[in-house]
Amino acid sequence: MTYLMATLLTIWLPLSGAQSQERTCPLKGPQFPAPRGxxxxxxxxxxxxxxxxxxxxxxxxxxxxxxxxxxxxxxxxxxxxxxxxxxxxxxxxxxxxxxxxxxxxxxxYRLASITKILTVYQWLIADGDRQFNKPISDFIPQLLEYQEDQDYYPASRWDEITVNDLAMFLAGIARDYGLNDVAVDGYIVSLLPTMAATVLPNNPANGIDVPADDDPVCGHFNTDVEYLPCSREVYIKAVANLGSSFVPSYTPSYSNANFALLGLGLENMLGATVEDIFDEKIAKPLGLRSTTMGNPLQITNDSVIPGGGLVRSGWWDALGPLNGAAGSFSTTNDLAAIGRSILNSSLIPQAITRRWFSTTSFVDTIEQAVGRGWEIFRVHANGHSVDLFTKSGTGAFITPFLSCCRYRQHAPPGARQHRQTAGECEFCGPIHSADEKANTSITVTTDGSLGLRVTEYIVSGVDLLGSVFALFGSDVEFRLVPNQLYDGRTRVGFSAVYQPPSEIPPKEEFYWTCPSWLDIDDYTYADVPLGLMAFDVDADGKATSVRLVALRETLLRKSTANNTTNT
Known part of the structure; x- marks a missing residue:
C-alpha cells in the first residue's frame, strides 16, 4: 500500500503544472434546449x-x-x-x-439486431425496470433445470446472471448457440479451406474427442444458406449449457443469446409471444403499419428483397426464439414513430426513459460504451462531449442502423451557431422585474461557449455575481444548462454551473479533469438552489419570462414586459 501511494504521488505531482489553455468545464448533458422547427x-x-x-x-x-x-x-x-x-x-x-x-x-427492411432495442422497450413498457436485478432464471427456470455439470468448460451461472446483465451485454455467455459452430457441416464450414472443412465437422470420425451429441442441432445455416431455427424448448435446453466467455458483470461482450433470453423471459412473464406482445404494447398504440417482431405474413409491394432472392437475402428466415434478438422488420416512418415514442416517453414513464439512456459500462476506450441494448459512441464538439445512443445490425445482405439522442446531446451545431451569430437566442436579453422599484434583473447571453451565460444577476439591488458567486473567484462564470425538470414545451428549466475558467489538463491526467459536477448548487436560498431558473416560453419556443425559483419571483423579458404581470 505504501508503494502504491508513493507511485501515485510520483505520477500526480508532475501533472499539476500550469497549462496555457483554459476552458469552462461543462456538465454532461445538453447545453441548450432542443431546437424547434x-x-x-x-x-x-x-x-x-x-x-x-x-x-x-x-x-x-x-x-x-x-x-x-x-x-x-x-x-x-x-x-x-x-x-x-x-x-x-x-x-x-x-x-x-x-x-x-x-x-x-x-x-x-429487415432490422436484424436493431430488434434488441425493441425487446428492451417491450420489457420496459410491460414491467418497467423494477425486476432488472433479478436472475433470468426467475423468469426461465428451465435454465437451471436443464443445466448439466461440465468438466471441460465453464458453464453459465444462471443464478447470477440478471436481466440487467443480459440487457447490458454483461452476461458473459457465448454469442450464439449453433450459428457459427464449426462442428456442424453447414454454411460456415463451406467457407473454410478443404482441410479444415474435412476435419472439423463430424468430430468423432476425425478423432476429435467431443461426442456428436454435443453438436448443435439447430440455430445455424445449412449448406444452402437456409437458417434452421430451434424450437423454444430445444433452444432453452441448449443455451442452458452454452459455454461462458466471462463471469457475469465483468466486461461487455456482444451476444444474441442475451436478447433471445430476454424475449423468452418476457413471454413467460406475460404468457404471450413476443410477436403478440409487440403488437399490443407498441404497434397498436403507435399506429404502426408495417413493423413486426417476426416475419411478415406476406411479401408486399413495400418489401425490400435485397441480394436477388428470398433465400439469398434471408428474407424468409424464421428465427424462432431469436426473434427477440434479430427478428423484426420495419420501415423508416415506423422507426421514426418508435424513436419519437421512446424519446418523448409516450409509452413508459420519463424516469424509466432517463435510466434507459445511461451508460452502463465502458469498453476499453472511453469513447465507446454500452447501455441496455445500446451501443454508445462519444464524440467531442465545441468543447463538449456528445453521447450517441445507437444500435446497428448485420445480416446476409442488410446493415441497418438506428441512432437516438436524449439528454446527452447539445443543440445541433447548425442551430447553435445560428442562434449565437444571428442574435436569435430565444432566452437572451435583459430580463427585469415588472416592479422597477424592486431592482431585480438578470441578463442572459451566449458567447460562443457552452450554455447560456448570465452576465448580470441582481436581486433587490444586490449583485449576486459580484458577492455570493464571486466566492468561487473574481473571474467566476455563471452559466445555465437545461435540467429537464419541466415539460420543455411551455416551461424550460435550467440549473447553474458557476466556476472560474479552468486549465485544460494534459491528456495523461486522469483525476478530476472536469470537476464542475462537484460544485452544482453550492448556494441556496431557503433550501432552493439560487441557480435554479425556469423560462416560460411561447408556441415558438421564445422566452416570455423567467422565474427565479429560489426567490419566488418572476421577471419579464423586455419585449413582453408590457403584456405580462408579475407573479
Whole structure:
C-alpha cells in the first residue's frame, strides 16, 4: 500500500503544472434546449444538402450503387413528418419481381439486431425496470433445470446472471448457440479451406474427442444458406449449457443469446409471444403499419428483397426464439414513430426513459460504451462531449442502423451557431422585474461557449455575481444548462454551473479533469438552489419570462414586459 501511494504521488505531482489553455468545464448533458422547427431552418437545410451531396457523389461507386437504403431524420419537437429523408434503390431491387422496385419511407427492411432495442422497450413498457436485478432464471427456470455439470468448460451461472446483465451485454455467455459452430457441416464450414472443412465437422470420425451429441442441432445455416431455427424448448435446453466467455458483470461482450433470453423471459412473464406482445404494447398504440417482431405474413409491394432472392437475402428466415434478438422488420416512418415514442416517453414513464439512456459500462476506450441494448459512441464538439445512443445490425445482405439522442446531446451545431451569430437566442436579453422599484434583473447571453451565460444577476439591488458567486473567484462564470425538470414545451428549466475558467489538463491526467459536477448548487436560498431558473416560453419556443425559483419571483423579458404581470 505504501508503494502504491508513493507511485501515485510520483505520477500526480508532475501533472499539476500550469497549462496555457483554459476552458469552462461543462456538465454532461445538453447545453441548450432542443431546437424547434429544424426542417425550416436554412442552416439545417444547408447541412442536409451537404450530406446529400456527399451521398450522391458516392452513389457512382461500389458498394453504394449496389445497395438499396433509406435515411430518415426526425425530431421530438416537430410534427410526425420526417425532417429529412433520402432513398436509393439498387439495380437488382429495381428489376426484381419480388417486393418493391423503388425504396421510400414506407419500404420494409429487415432490422436484424436493431430488434434488441425493441425487446428492451417491450420489457420496459410491460414491467418497467423494477425486476432488472433479478436472475433470468426467475423468469426461465428451465435454465437451471436443464443445466448439466461440465468438466471441460465453464458453464453459465444462471443464478447470477440478471436481466440487467443480459440487457447490458454483461452476461458473459457465448454469442450464439449453433450459428457459427464449426462442428456442424453447414454454411460456415463451406467457407473454410478443404482441410479444415474435412476435419472439423463430424468430430468423432476425425478423432476429435467431443461426442456428436454435443453438436448443435439447430440455430445455424445449412449448406444452402437456409437458417434452421430451434424450437423454444430445444433452444432453452441448449443455451442452458452454452459455454461462458466471462463471469457475469465483468466486461461487455456482444451476444444474441442475451436478447433471445430476454424475449423468452418476457413471454413467460406475460404468457404471450413476443410477436403478440409487440403488437399490443407498441404497434397498436403507435399506429404502426408495417413493423413486426417476426416475419411478415406476406411479401408486399413495400418489401425490400435485397441480394436477388428470398433465400439469398434471408428474407424468409424464421428465427424462432431469436426473434427477440434479430427478428423484426420495419420501415423508416415506423422507426421514426418508435424513436419519437421512446424519446418523448409516450409509452413508459420519463424516469424509466432517463435510466434507459445511461451508460452502463465502458469498453476499453472511453469513447465507446454500452447501455441496455445500446451501443454508445462519444464524440467531442465545441468543447463538449456528445453521447450517441445507437444500435446497428448485420445480416446476409442488410446493415441497418438506428441512432437516438436524449439528454446527452447539445443543440445541433447548425442551430447553435445560428442562434449565437444571428442574435436569435430565444432566452437572451435583459430580463427585469415588472416592479422597477424592486431592482431585480438578470441578463442572459451566449458567447460562443457552452450554455447560456448570465452576465448580470441582481436581486433587490444586490449583485449576486459580484458577492455570493464571486466566492468561487473574481473571474467566476455563471452559466445555465437545461435540467429537464419541466415539460420543455411551455416551461424550460435550467440549473447553474458557476466556476472560474479552468486549465485544460494534459491528456495523461486522469483525476478530476472536469470537476464542475462537484460544485452544482453550492448556494441556496431557503433550501432552493439560487441557480435554479425556469423560462416560460411561447408556441415558438421564445422566452416570455423567467422565474427565479429560489426567490419566488418572476421577471419579464423586455419585449413582453408590457403584456405580462408579475407573479
Amino acid at each position: 429544424l426542417a425550416s431552418e436554412a442552416i439545417f437545410q444547408k447541412a442536409t444538402g451537404v450530406i446529400e451531396q456527399f451521398i450522391r457523389a458516392n452513389l457512382e461507386e461500389s458498394p453504394y450503387n449496389e445497395t438499396t437504403f433509406s435515411i430518415g431524420m426526425f425530431s421530438t419537437t416537430d410534427d410526425d413528418k420526417l425532417l429529412y429523408e433520402f432513398h436509393h434503390t439498387d439495380p437488382a431491387v429495381e428489376t426484381s419481381g419480388l417486393g418493391t422496385n423503388k425504396a421510400d419511407a414506407d419500404s420494409i
